[in-house]
Amino acid sequence: RRWRRMPVARPEPSDARVIAHVDMDCFYVQVEQRERPELRGLPTAVVQYNSWKGGGLIAVSYEARKYGVKRSMRGDEAKKVCPQIQLVQVPVARGKADLNLYRNAGSEVVSILSRKGRCERASIDEVYLDLTDAVETMLSENPAETLEAVDDEVLKSHVLGPDEDERKEVENVREWFCRSSAEHRDKLLACGAIIVADLRMQVLKETQFTCSAGIAHNKMLAKLASGMNKPAQQTVVPFSSVKGLLASLPIKKMKQLGGKLGNSLQSDLGVNTVGDLLQFPEEKLQERYGINTGAWLWNISRGISGDEVEGRTLPKSHGCGKNFPGPQALRTITSVQGWLNDLCEELSERLQSDFDQNKRVAHTLTLHARAYKSDDSDSQRKFPSKSCPLRYGTAKIQEDALKLFNSALRDFLGSHRGETQGNLNNGWGVTALSVSASKILAAPPGTGSILRFFHSCEPSSSSSKQNFSNIVQDSIPLSPSGSVSSSGLNLAEPQQISSAEEAKINCGSPTLNRDYQKRENSKYKGGCSILGFLQDSKPSCSSSKRECAEIAQEALPVPSSGIEDCTEQNPGLPLKRSPEEVNRVSPPSLDHNQQRREMWTYKVDEIDPSVIDELPPEIQEEVRGWLRPPKRANPVKRVTLFTQCDARRSRPLFKFE
């Protein structure tokens, strides 16, 4: 048995750190209660999809918990145990739950919590803070007076005592701080507690949300502590209390041990508490669970965890997905395509807003699905994930996602006698679909102007029947080399499955019920269609368009898809250049990545410096790093693009060869 996914053991830093974990209280409920204040104080739960058994609960207020309402109950069950419960539905968009409201609320909180110290967004409603520096300066500047000046509210914390059973707690941090036996480490935590209490108060004032927090010397203990006194309270774990705390702590309460590994520890080793783990020598644990996991287990049983707080307030990926349980399973390419289009549309919007807000672009598109095949006994067989370079623009993403799906479906069905034609299939059904965008990096400076430029060219309404570019795109034959993505996948459509439906794609009319099976594909809209059009432009298009296409290819930090590489359809234009011809700008960390280097082709010395100022501070720093010592390129002829749509600027933003 291999144990994957366990964190790698890292040595604890020599100096004591002050780490906080902040956890929003029943977050989705609070967000909904802020929207509808009349729900405040009432037993409330947030449900999604309430038509089947009242929907599934995903957040439960503390008032409702008193009645025994639990997460993962059905709405109907909740009504039984708590008839007066207020059930609020998650917003629905494009036929699926839309969590943007909560994501945005989470961002509000992060922006406040990140004011002090390094901040890691651990999930939509959880944050880790490294307050070591803040505490050290606080302690060095005014040791004792700080505490005098501090509001009493801010001094309220639960402080775990050293005794295992008798959880003697101190409520007032000042007393605890000033007690004679106080160690330096404890004073650090006390200051941390004050900072955290203050931050939580700011969160409450500015967002109306309450949260709970844990303050300790590492992430693991801070996380453990944040859940010990909820809601709206905070808990400190002094060093001297760690042993006693862990000794009696059920192993499954520890993060990462709530699943199979925790089960194995219980049933295979008879370990029920973290303390029980102490008996096992590191080698024994490594023998059974592997070097890394074994070492990690040995460490956490002693309260040792060196994981750093990553300074990251933004997500590393965006995904959209939906399940189609049981009878709802999708059984035709057409219905899959319909849903894929919806999912991709949402993803595209989220990518656009990530770009607008954070100046970041994603580089990889991945499709995941679950499917069954009834003919084979193996009912829930493994449906492979597939990925490809991500091209911006809704229509592009939709197109690529469908190709990924078809490619994966072919693998899934295997070399099988799958005489799948039309909408009839060999008993396959898709029970889950999702698309995600990853490898999100800072956009090269000026990308925004380019995107805006193309955006202004595009029709304002994305919901109108904008089939022009789709017709163009659909009519483009895949070149032999274009059908193979850079990752080596053959994404050519399985003709026997989809060609019939593909032909009908543009004839559909919108439906209200999203029943993609009965009606032909309802929506196959052009999103960023001009950009797509330009990227796909063929020799037949006008020369000015070809120029634009080239600009798009060259300037956007977005790979032209490996699926169909239109550069080969633009003969005579200098689309490909060797690295020696231009100074290419790319993040130093990716210097080894040949593929990515070829996508970014700015002349370092010709980037308008003012665009850098538009970037968020964290990204500015990175970008400035790329801009240092510009080496002189050989003189070349150039094409200059003036961005007419950017009225603020009179200078050309870019010059291209």
Next chain:
DNA sequence: ACGGGTGTCACG
């Protein structure tokens, strides 16, 4: 046929 939808990470 279901906690759903998202997100992160280690590993081969």
Next chain:
DNA sequence: TCGTGACAC
């Protein structure tokens, strides 16, 4: 590298 699996909320 990509794809998988595990885990969490």
